[in-house]
Amino acid sequence: MKRTVIATGLAFAVSTGAPIAAHAGPTVDAVKARGAVVCGVNGNRAGFSALNSKGEWAGMDVDTCKAIAAAVLGDKDKVQFVKTTSQTRFTALQTSEIDVLTRNVTWTLSRDAKLGIDFVAPTFYDGQGFMVNKNTGAESVKDLNGATVCILPGSTSEKVASDVFRANGMSYTPVVIENKKELNTAFFGGRCDVHVQSTSGLSSARATVASNPEDYVILPGVHGKDPMGPAVRQGDAQWRDIVAWSVYAMMTAEELGVTSDNVDKMKSSDDAETARLLGTKGKLGETLGLDQDWAYRIVKQVGNYGEVFERNVGSGSPLKLARGINSLWTQGGLLYAPPFK
Amino acid sequence: MTVANTISRAEVGASPRRPPPAQESGAVHWLKKNLFSSPFNTAMTLLALWALFVTLPDVIAWAFLDAIWRTDDPAACRAAAGACWAVITEKHRVILFGTFPYEEHWRGTLAIVAIVGMAIISAFKRFWSAWLFGAWLAAIGIVLVLLLGGVFGLTPTGTHQWGGLPLTLLMFVGTVVGGMPAAVLLALGRRSSLPAIKALCVGFIEVVRGVPLITVLFMASLMFPLFMPEGMTIDKFLRAQIGMILFFAAYAAEIVRGGLQAIPRGQYEAADALGLSYRQKTGRIILPQALKIVLPALMNDIIRAFKNTTFVSIIGLFDVLGATATALEDPRWVLYAQEAYIFIFVLYFAFCYSMSKYSEHIERDLSKGRNL
Numbered sequence: 218m219k220r221t222v223i224a225t226g227l228a229f230a231v232s233t234g235a236p237i238a239a240h241a242g243p244t245v246d247a248v249k250a251r252g253a254v255v256c257g258v259n260g261n262r263a264g265f266s267a268l269n270s271k272g273e274w275a276g277m278d279v280d281t282c283k284a285i286a287a288a289v290l291g292d293k294d295k296v297q298f299v300k301t302t303s304q305t306r307f308t309a310l311q312t313s314e315i316d317v318l319t320r321n322v323t324w325t326l327s328r329d330a331k332l333g334i335d336f337v338a339p340t341f342y343d344g345q346g347f348m349v350n351k352n353t354g355a356e357s358v359k360d361l362n363g364a365t366v367c368i369l370p371g372s373t374s375e376k377v378a379s380d381v382f383r384a385n386g387m388s389y390t391p392v393v394i395e396n397k398k399e400l401n402t403a404f405f406g407g408r409c410d411v412h413v414q415s416t417s418g419l420s421s422a423r424a425t426v427a428s429n430p431e432d433y434v435i436l437p438g439v440h441g442k443d444p445m446g447p448a449v450r451q452g453d454a455q456w457r458d459i460v461a462w463s464v465y466a467m468m469t470a471e472e473l474g475v476t477s478d479n480v481d482k483m484k485s486s487d488d489a490e491t492a493r494l495l496g497t498k499g500k501l502g503e504t505l506g507l508d509q510d511w512a513y514r515i516v517k518q519v520g521n522y523g524e525v526f527e528r529n530v531g532s533g534s535p536l537k538l539a540r541g542i543n544s545l546w547t548q549g550g551l552l553y554a555p556p557f558k
Numbered sequence: 559m560t561v562a563n564t565i566s567r568a569e570v571g572a573s574p575r576r577p578p579p580a581q582e583s584g585a586v587h588w589l590k591k592n593l594f595s596s597p598f599n600t601a602m603t604l605l606a607l608w609a610l611f612v613t614l615p616d617v618i619a620w621a622f623l624d625a626i627w628r629t630d631d632p633a634a635c636r637a638a639a640g641a642c643w644a645v646i647t648e649k650h651r652v653i654l655f656g657t658f659p660y661e662e663h664w665r666g667t668l669a670i671v672a673i674v675g676m677a678i679i680s681a682f683k684r685f686w687s688a689w690l691f692g693a694w695l696a697a698i699g700i701v702l703v704l705l706l707g708g709v710f711g712l713t714p715t716g717t718h719q720w721g722g723l724p725l726t727l728l729m730f731v732g733t734v735v736g737g738m739p740a741a742v743l744l745a746l747g748r749r750s751s752l753p754a755i756k757a758l759c760v761g762f763i764e765v766v767r768g769v770p771l772i773t774v775l776f777m778a779s780l781m782f783p784l785f786m787p788e789g790m791t792i793d794k795f796l797r798a799q800i801g802m803i804l805f806f807a808a809y810a811a812e813i814v815r816g817g818l819q820a821i822p823r824g825q826y827e828a829a830d831a832l833g834l835s836y837r838q839k840t841g842r843i844i845l846p847q848a849l850k851i852v853l854p855a856l857m858n859d860i861i862r863a864f865k866n867t868t869f870v871s872i873i874g875l876f877d878v879l880g881a882t883a884t885a886l887e888d889p890r891w892v893l894y895a896q897e898a899y900i901f902i903f904v905l906y907f908a909f910c911y912s913m914s915k916y917s918e919h920i921e922r923d924l925s926k927g928r929n930l
Contacts, residue, residue: 260874261883263889263892267884267887268652268656268657268885268887269652270651270652270888271651272660274657298718299718300874300884301874302872305874308783311784312784314783421889424889425890425893426892428636534889
């Protein structure tokens with residue numbers, strides 16, 4: 218009986234093209250009742266989630282969480298952060314201790330399928346890179362034949378290094394060092410020619426550990442795929458949509474040139490997509506189960522993707538990461554948000 | 559009077575102290591006795607002096623002469639040859655209070671003062687009474703109000719925001735205050751003549767002692783929530799605290815049991831002969847003696863409980879050590895981890911050493927009457 222009612226309602230809604238009033242999912246209700254979004258973060262990764270000198274959370278993952286809070290609760294500061302470790306992160310999500318895991322977890326099939334969680338909208342694309350001292354004269358990985366390579370044993374970088382050297386028919390001498398800090402010291406001390414790590418890790422090591430950062434260059438080319446983004450529990454489609462579209466709203470805002478500074482002016486923009494994003498036209502917010510200003514608040518309070526990137530890991534931060542593949546698709550990057558229609 | 563007269567030549571009371579012979583005192587004697595008593599010891603002393611001579615100037619230069627004490631700019635540290643103590647000036651708020659809101663740090667400070675103050679008061683034997691237990695409960699109540707907020711116009715701060723030294727100290731005090739009564743009950747239960755209670759206590763103690771603390775904490779933080787009905791969660795701090803209490807109780811119970819076994823059978827029999835109830839016998843005859851015997855061993859376990867609080871950083875709580883590790887992720891200061899960890903070493907050493915000195919003192923104090 219009930220099923221037929223829903224089916225008829227569905228058929229009606231589809232046939233008339235009217236939006237189906239989003240049924241409030243359990244997570245949104247819990248978040249609204251609590252008055253805070255609870256996010257699981259790494260806590261020990263500068264630029265993504267770490268404490269500043271005042272003990273406040275800062276980083277890209279932290280800003281993703283704040284964007285969700287701005288969209289759902291209207292205030293980016295209505296957030297709680299739970300520090301998770303690589304052992305506790307998924308359990309915390311499964312047991313509802315956290316609403317969303319914004320911990321830069323790499324999206325893989327087995328995690329997506331096995332753990333009862335869903336990955337949505339990558340916020341950062343990472344991969345392995347090769348860094349050398351400029352005086353070696355190497356301009357691409359093909360110039361590295363016979364090099365000594367500093368690597369962490371058992372890491373992704375170890376595998377990538379051996380794959381890349383084999384694929385190019387070159388030989389190398391690995392220098393295996395267990396500890397990441399010592400690895401950095403060894404490379405910048407000149408014990409090996411090449412440093413293999415995630416590109417974000419290389420950049421931060423160069424910016425913070427090297428005595429003269431200008432002497433080192435990260436060779437072009439990113440090896441391996443590490444798409445990282447927020448993850449939610451399976452089975453709450455509305456919450457999943459809200460998290461995904463909060464991320465997409467930041468990307469779309471950058472695409473449309475909407476920043477936290479000009480967002481008030483852009484509200485009166487004639488551009489149809491800008492108007493739909495900022496809620497002056499259409500009913501996109503209601504479709505998600507939110508109000509019309511949800512994306513406006515994200516941009517106003519947190520900023521667009523470019524602002525968040527530059528502030529936390531880009532030129533405005535000590536890490537000085539280049540946008541690289543984390544640019545918009547219009548600028549040759551991988552960030553491609555579905556249209557706001 | 560007359561008696562005194564007959565022995566008037568005898569000295570009454572102790573004779574006045576006289577200084578020891580010159581050869582048996584003074585700096586030279588001390589050196590001879592402690593550092594140059596045998597050829598081997600002389601060689602060791604010279605070796606140690608040489609090692610100090612070689613290393614000390616560098617250590618002093620690094621730690622004091624060339625050190626940077628205050629700066630906002632890590633570049634100044636990079637240029638200096640010595641230690642960068644500025645990292646502690648810059649990061650001490652995070653190290654000491656973790657994620658606790660910056661404006662509310664005074665509440666954390668008061669909580670630390672309350673706990674340390676109570677600990678100092680409890681160290682004096684003259685304050686040992688039932689009142690002290692009440693005072694501790696009151697102090698814990700005050701600390702909880704300070705840290706949780708939400709009343710008397712204080713901003714509410716959930717346990718997810720707790721961190722640093724207040725968290726470490728509260729977790730430690732909670733472990734001992736909750737664990738000690740549990741330990742006594744477990745120890746008594748283990749010696750109980752009721753088979754069911756005995757089996758339960760033996761089983762609990764052996765299972766908990768059979769696993770590392772880290773497993774207990776992982777169970778509390780990972781497995782336990784999976785058994786709960788969906789949507790229901792127990793606060794993570796509380797789960798970790800209960801895990802720590804259970805772990806401490808199991809170990810302390812075995813120590814207390816050792817004390818119970820050391821009480822001569824005669825004490826039990828005498829208490830029974832007087833017609834005392836089990837409660838009176840245990841509370842007034844057995845336990846006071848047993849606890850007195852095992853106090854040094856218990857203090858040892860209590861010091862270990864203090865150090866064990868660092869394990870909670872593994873399940874994502876910011877104790878002092880965890881907060882330090884996080885504070886040092888700041889790329890601008892990442893190079894000066896050494897200095898920050900030296901600070902943490904000094905902090906832990908101050909706490910543990912004073913506890914260990916106190917336990918030494920109390921051991922001496924309590925054994926005063928034993929051999930008379």
